[in-house]
Amino acid sequence: MADFPEDLAYRIVKAVHEHHQELVAVHPAGKYTTPENTVRAAITPLHPGAEKYFKEIGVLK
Numbered sequence: 001m002a003d004f005p006e007d008l009a010y011r012i013v014k015a016v017h018e019h020h021q022e023l024v025a026v027h028p029a030g031k032y033t034t035p036e037n038t039v040r041a042a043i044t045p046l047h048p049g050a051e052k053y054f055k056e057i058g059v060l061k
Contacts, residue, residue, distance in 0.1 A: 009049025013038075017053070035059040 016023065016033065023030035039046070039059050046054070054060040 004047065004049075006047070006049040006052070009047040010052050011049075013047075013050045013053045017057075 017035050017038075020030070020033065023033055035054055035057060036059055038050075039054055046060075051060060
C-alpha cells in the first residue's frame with residue numbers, strides 16, 4: 001500500500017463510486033458498494049487516496 005500512488009487510488013475509488021449504476025448493471029451485488037458501506041466494512045486501514053475521496057464527499061471527517 002505504501003508504494004501505491006495516492007492519486008491513482010483516489011481516481012479508482014472515485015470512478016467506482018461515481019459510476020455506481022454501471023457497477024450494479026454488471027453485478028447485482030454492486031448495489032451494496034456505497035461509500036458508506038465501504039467505509040463501514042473496511043477491515044484494514046483505508047488507503048490515503050481513498051480517505052481523501054471519502055472526506056471530499058463527506059463520508060469521513
